[in-house]
Structure formats: C-alpha cells, structure tokens
Amino acid sequence: MPAQSLLQFTGKSIYCAVANAHIDPWIPVDRAIITHAHSDHARWGSKHYLAHKDSEPILRLRLGQDISLQTVEYYEKFVINGVTFSLHPAGHIVGSAQVRVEYKGEVWVASGDYKLENDNFATPYEPVKCNVFITESTFGLPIYKWQPQHEVMSEIDNWWRQNKSEDKASVLMGYSLGKMQRILKNIELQDKVIYAHGAIYTLNERLRQAGFDLPELTLVTKETDRKLFRGSLVLAPPSVDSSTWIKKFAPYSLGYCSGWMALRGAKNRRAVDQGFVLSDHVDWPDLNTAVKESGAEKVYVTHGYTSIYARYLNENGIEAGEVHTMYGNEDENEEEEVVQDISAGTEAYEKHKESLDDEVIIDTKPSPKQSQKEKSPSGDLGANTHTA
Numbered sequence: 001m002p003a004q005s006l007l008q009f010t011g012k013s014i015y016c017a018v019a020n021a022h023i024d025p026w027i028p029v030d031r032a033i034i035t036h037a038h039s040d041h042a043r044w045g046s047k048h049y050l051a052h053k054d055s056e057p058i059l060r061l062r063l064g065q066d067i068s069l070q071t072v073e074y075y076e077k078f079v080i081n082g083v084t085f086s087l088h089p090a091g092h093i094v095g096s097a098q099v100r101v102e103y104k105g106e107v108w109v110a111s112g113d114y115k116l117e118n119d120n121f122a123t124p125y126e127p128v129k130c131n132v133f134i135t136e137s138t139f140g141l142p143i144y145k146w147q148p149q150h151e152v153m154s155e156i157d158n159w160w161r162q163n164k165s166e167d168k169a170s171v172l173m174g175y176s177l178g179k180m181q182r183i184l185k186n187i188e189l190q191d192k193v194i195y196a197h198g199a200i201y202t203l204n205e206r207l208r209q210a211g212f213d214l215p216e217l218t219l220v221t222k223e224t225d226r227k228l229f230r231g232s233l234v235l236a237p238p239s240v241d242s243s244t245w246i247k248k249f250a251p252y253s254l255g256y257c258s259g260w261m262a263l264r265g266a267k268n269r270r271a272v273d274q275g276f277v278l279s280d281h282v283d284w285p286d287l288n289t290a291v292k293e294s295g296a297e298k299v300y301v302t303h304g305y306t307s308i309y310a311r312y313l314n315e316n317g318i319e320a321g322e323v324h325t326m327y328g329n330e331d332e333n334e335e336e337e338v339v340q341d342i343s344a345g346t347e348a349y350e351k352h353k354e355s356l357d358d359e360v361i362i363d364t365k366p367s368p369k370q371s372q373k374e375k376s377p378s379g380d381l382g383a384n385t386h387t388a
C-alpha cells in the first residue's frame, strides 16, 4: 500500500489523516484548524476549533460566542497523535496564520491567504521552510504587481482631501475584515470623526474591545444628521454601492479598495469614482518569492488562478498541482465580487508567457541589478524582497 500524503485534499478540507484534523474545512468536522477568520476559511459548525489567539474575537463574532475554540501563539507547537503543528504569521489579516505540519521529518505548510508587505496591523508574514507548500494564487498572474502601500494610502489621503474641498463625502468601500483595519492604520486621519457602516463598525469595536489599537469609529444611523457627512470619510463594505443606504451621503465620491481594481474596466463595472489597487493577497512577484523562500519541492495551488499558476510552476522546474477547494470568495456575506475573469487571465498569461520564459528561471540567481528588476515587471523570481 502506498504511503498516504501527510495532508490530503479530501473535498471538504485540507486533511491530516494521522492527526484526524482538518485545515479550513468547508463542512462541519470534529477538529478544525483555522488559518484566518475570513468566511471562506472559517466556517460554521465544527465541534472544536483551533486558531491563532488574534483570530479569536472575530471567530467568536462570526461563528458564535460559545464555539469550542483553543487558541495558540505563533510558533507554539501542539502535537496531535504524533503530528507536530504550529502556526506562523501569514500577514494577510489580523490573526492570519500559515499552518506548519511536521511528521516523521516531513514538513508541509498550508499557507491559507497571505501577503508579504507589512500592513502595520497584521503580524508580518514570515517564510517557513517546508517540503510541500500549499498556496493560494488569487492574484497569480504577472499583470498583478502592487504599488507600495504608502503610495496607495497617499492616493486615498489626496482623494479625501479633494472631496473635502468640494464639500463631498468620501465613501470608501473595502472588505470589513482586513482591508478596513489596514486603511485605518495607514491613512492620514484628517478628521476626529470617521463614519462607518454597521458591518465595519461592529468588527472595529470587537477588535478594540479585545485590545487592538484602532481608532474609534462613528456608526452611521438613520438619525445621523446628513449634513455631517459633508467632507467626511465614510467606511463601507463593498455591497453598499447598489443599495439605498449610500444615497444619504449625497453629494459623495465613491472609492473602492481592492486588488481587482488593477483589472482594466473594473472601476467602471463597479461604477465607482475612484479605484484604489490595494490587496491583502500577494501579487505576482511576492507569490513567486514566497514559493521560492519556502524551499518546497512540491507546491499545491488551492484558489485563484490555480491551473495557470500550477502550469507555470511545472514549466519552471517546481512540481505543482492544482486542487479544487471552496476557498476564494473572501466574505460571502458582503462580497459579491465575481472572482477573476478566467478568460481575461488566460489571455494575459499567454501574452506574458514569452517574456516569462525569457526572464524567469527558477533556481537561477536573479540579477541583483535594480534597473533590470524594474524592467521586468512580469516576475523576476526572488528579486522582489519583502517590503517592510
């Protein structure tokens, strides 16, 4: 009988049979290890949960106050039936973790969702050496290359300032968990009062109660005097753009923070005035950096441009496989974002393929020359270091 893999893709989770533990299961199980509190990874109904301690306030808010939840610190080892587990910072959102699984000298890492840039709120990502690396590829195409965070934050500052000068409200949409905390920690807070939709207000309050350093927000209610919105910043989840809720802010400018804003036409499809390209997932260069730094000889790609990215890795000397999971719809309750247009992705991949083949050779030391790095946006593996 062939030895079974340490982690398996069973159609309901990433499963460790020896420990009988499931990572991010999408159906109820006995023992669930949760990478982070986004609803596509942390689902309702399991008997016992285990997660990083910073995930606790949001997990309890979303899955129920009385769930059976054990929390651990990063790097803290826990052993289940001889399998050693530990959680390592993933830098995606508060409490997000990569799950390291070790058994009989073999190491697998299930990275959940992650980003390499330090967002000044989530504990920054750290590479974890492993034999097998399980990765997302939400933005796994060369067309996705993020600007440094401080540049996007200045764009938001300037947009707000401009709207203020025109006496308009600045309604800024983004994921309530992750994106909004990141924005609040990195923009210039031009007013004492920042307004928020209930979804964002509740999360922010929960995190503040748990001791996180976040500014206090003011909940928008039916009673709030509409005149107060003039010139103000209003934070909202992405579902509000087609709702009547938003009408009370008129005159307003509507902004949207998302990695998808990098796609041509995305801004118009969402009918927003201003798109800010800001994602809590890795872009193409950082995805390849992460894969390289893991040192893995085998990679599984769980969500996003899975087939394209798996093919890319295989063509570049890293054995890779695509797996089908239920991850990728960040927050079902508030995101109706149609995840990537696959046809657009395939086209973009084909277009870049030639330059990729020329420029990217895994296991070859990339040129350290800065000028060259800038000239090859299509992914010079390993040349992109973590931005702090």
Ligand SMILES: [Zn+2]
Pocket: 036, 038, 041, 092, 113, 330
């Ligand atoms: Zn996520």
Ligand SMILES: [Zn+2]
Pocket: 038, 040, 041, 112, 113, 136, 303, 327, 328, 329, 330
């Ligand atoms: Zn995800």
